[in-house]
Amino acid sequence: MPAKHIPRELFYCLSQPFVALEQTMAEPKWYQELTTYQWRVLVCACLGWALDIMDGYLYAIILFPAMSDLLGTSEPAVIGWYGGIVLSIFMIGWALGGLIFGPIADRYGRVKTMAITILIYATFTGLCGIANSWWELAIFRFLTGLGIGGEWAAGAALIAESFPERSRAKAAGIMQASGGIGFFLATALYLIIGPYGWRWVFALGVLPAIVAFYVRHSLEEPARWTKAKQTGNPYAALFAPGVRRDLLVGTGLAVVATFGYQGAVQWVPSWIAAMLHAQGTRAVIPQVSLITTTLTTGGIIGCLCMPFIAERWGRKGALFIYFLGALLSVPTTFLFAKEFNHAVLASPVMGFFAAGVTTAFAIYFPELFPTKIRATAQGFCFNFARFFSAAGPLLAGILTSAHGSFAPAIATIGSVYLLGLFILYFARETKGQALPD
Numbered sequence: 293m294p295a296k297h298i299p300r301e302l303f304y305c306l307s308q309p310f311v312a313l314e315q316t317m318a319e320p321k322w323y324q325e326l327t328t329y330q331w332r333v334l335v336c337a338c339l340g341w342a343l344d345i346m347d348g349y350l351y352a353i354i355l356f357p358a359m360s361d362l363l364g365t366s367e368p369a370v371i372g373w374y375g376g377i378v379l380s381i382f383m384i385g386w387a388l389g390g391l392i393f394g395p396i397a398d399r400y401g402r403v404k405t406m407a408i409t410i411l412i413y414a415t416f417t418g419l420c421g422i423a424n425s426w427w428e429l430a431i432f433r434f435l436t437g438l439g440i441g442g443e444w445a446a447g448a449a450l451i452a453e454s455f456p457e458r459s460r461a462k463a464a465g466i467m468q469a470s471g472g473i474g475f476f477l478a479t480a481l482y483l484i485i486g487p488y489g490w491r492w493v494f495a496l497g498v499l500p501a502i503v504a505f506y507v508r509h510s511l512e513e514p515a516r517w518t519k520a521k522q523t524g525n526p527y528a529a530l531f532a533p534g535v536r537r538d539l540l541v542g543t544g545l546a547v548v549a550t551f552g553y554q555g556a557v558q559w560v561p562s563w564i565a566a567m568l569h570a571q572g573t574r575a576v577i578p579q580v581s582l583i584t585t586t587l588t589t590g591g592i593i594g595c596l597c598m599p600f601i602a603e604r605w606g607r608k609g610a611l612f613i614y615f616l617g618a619l620l621s622v623p624t625t626f627l628f629a630k631e632f633n634h635a636v637l638a639s640p641v642m643g644f645f646a647a648g649v650t651t652a653f654a655i656y657f658p659e660l661f662p663t664k665i666r667a668t669a670q671g672f673c674f675n676f677a678r679f680f681s682a683a684g685p686l687l688a689g690i691l692t693s694a695h696g697s698f699a700p701a702i703a704t705i706g707s708v709y710l711l712g713l714f715i716l717y718f719a720r721e722t723k724g725q726a727l728p729d
Contacts, residue, residue, distance in 0.1 A: 390675020594648020
């Protein structure tokens with residue numbers, strides 16, 4: 293190559309990133325082309341999921357004081373055992389909710405189903421406040437789980453079918469990130485109402501019922517669903533040759549994420565309450581609220597980053613990054629954070645990966661399945677997985693009883709993310725592909 297050509301070609305190579313950046317900046321932002329109605333859909337989906345998570349997480353925050361009251365003991369081993377049973381029963385309800393309401397959403401509509409499920413989880417969260425025994429609380433949590441499990445499938449399908457391809461992943465990421473607002477709401481409710489007793493915290497969990505009426509009267513069914521809505525039994529099509537592999541892979545990925553979160557990360561408030569138990573149950577409320585806030589902040593950031601990572605490195609690449617991060621951060625946090633200050637510093641990193649990975653499912657699952665079975669299939673993946681992940685809290689309770697403390701038990705469960713890296717080998721990439729009809 294002649295020497296005089298080198299400066300010109302070198303200049304050309306160096307200038308390409310700036311040309312690409314200029315082209316990107318010239319393009320309209322993904323949100324600038326959205327209609328008023330699409331913004332309303334996003335707001336409703338975010339409210340449904342945020343309040344879903346709020347009512348779901350209330351138990352994790354007040355597990356220690358609630359179970360101490362109902363069982364009449366403050367022994368971590370006893371509370372861990374019975375608390376794990378109640379949490380596992382809740383997870384089974386969550387799983388059944390997705391399996392029941394996914395087909396309902398495919399046959400009768402996303403909007404109707406979302407409104408019904410919000411009403412269910414709000415009502416039974418409020419009723420948890422009148423429980424007089426641990427098994428009564430377990431029944432109410434099971435019924436709460438039915439609504440929570442059904443809401444996600446309807447909301448995720450509604451987002452996927454209401455937004456254009458260019459903004460679909462971003463909208464799904466925002467919806468999933470709104471779950472972090474639910475954590476903040478639960479934390480704020482506990483911080484403000486907690487001193488008056490755990491029953492009042494549950495009682496105020498009925499407030500999301502108001503949103504159910506707004507959703508039902510302000511949204512319409514997406515046109516894509518209206519054209520291709522299911523008239524028969526959607527489960528008959530789930531295991532067809534063209535769907536079966538995606539269904540099994542999606543379920544496996546969801547099993548890892550939910551097992552790790554419910555079996556490990558969700559125990560953080562109880563782990564901190566036990567760590568600081570000598571200060572008294574009510575005295576540790578600010579510390580438990582702080583650790584929940586830092587954990588949730590990391591999760592929100594992780595959820596918001598996921599769409600950009602998924603667009604840059606693909607759906608499989610993003611899942612690989614998050615599973616690897618969770619594998620490294622979850623066990624090490626519980627094993628090496630011996631003091632509260634250490635836990636506060638480590639929890640945002642753990643939340644970023646362990647909570648943020650679930651955003652990939654709101655982006656990835658709708659891209660795997662056709663419209664007529666979309667809610668059923670993605671509900672099956674995300675919620676059937678909870679039958680397996682329900683063993684996570686139970687296993688955590690068993691290991692806590694065996695070790696006499698939370699940390700080593702939960703660190704062991706955190707190794708499940710290694711399985712997620714293995715399952716990713718069998719997943720297919722959907723980046724850049726149109727939503728299947």
